[in-house]
Amino acid sequence: MDDVRHISSAVVIAFPHRCAEVAARLEALPDTEVHYVQDGKIVIVLEGASTGEVGSRLAAIGLMDGVLAANLVFEQIDIQDDPGAVP
Template sequence: MPAELHVASLLVHVRPDRLVPVRAAIAGTPGAEIHAEQDGKLVVVVEGPHEGWIADRMTAMHLMDGVLSAVLVFHHAEAVDEAAPPTH
C-alpha cells in the first residue's frame, strides 16, 4: 500500500476560561497547528499518515479539559512518494 498524507481541519470550541491551556496543549500536539481563532473557536489543521491518526488527534482534543466540541470540517488524503524530499 502506498504511503499517504492525510490533512484535516477541525473546529474546536473551547470554554473561554480554558482557552489559554487548551491553546497550549493543541500547539504541543504533534502534527497539529492552530490557523485561526475567534470567540473561543479554534481552526486546527492536523496532518498525519492515516485517517486513524487524524481521528486520534481529534479525540484527544475533544477530551481536553475545557473543550466543548471538536468536529471534523475537512479531510483530504493523497498518496505520497516516499522517495521525494518533504516540501515543508
C-alpha cells in the same frame, strides 16, 4: 512505495476564558497546528499517516479539559509518489 498523508481541518470549541490555554495544549500536540483562535473557537490542522491516527487525536482533543467539542471539517488524502521510483 507511495507516501500517504491525511490532512484534516477541525474546529475546536472551548470555554472562552480557557481558549488560550487550550490552544497552547493543541500546539504542543504532534502534527497539529493552530491557525485561528477567537471567542472560544479554535481552527486546527491535523496531519497523520491514516484516518485512524487523525481521528484518534481528534477524539483525544474532544476529551481535553476546557474543550466543549471537536469537529472534523475537512479531510484530504495526499499521495506522493516515491521520487526515486522508476516508472
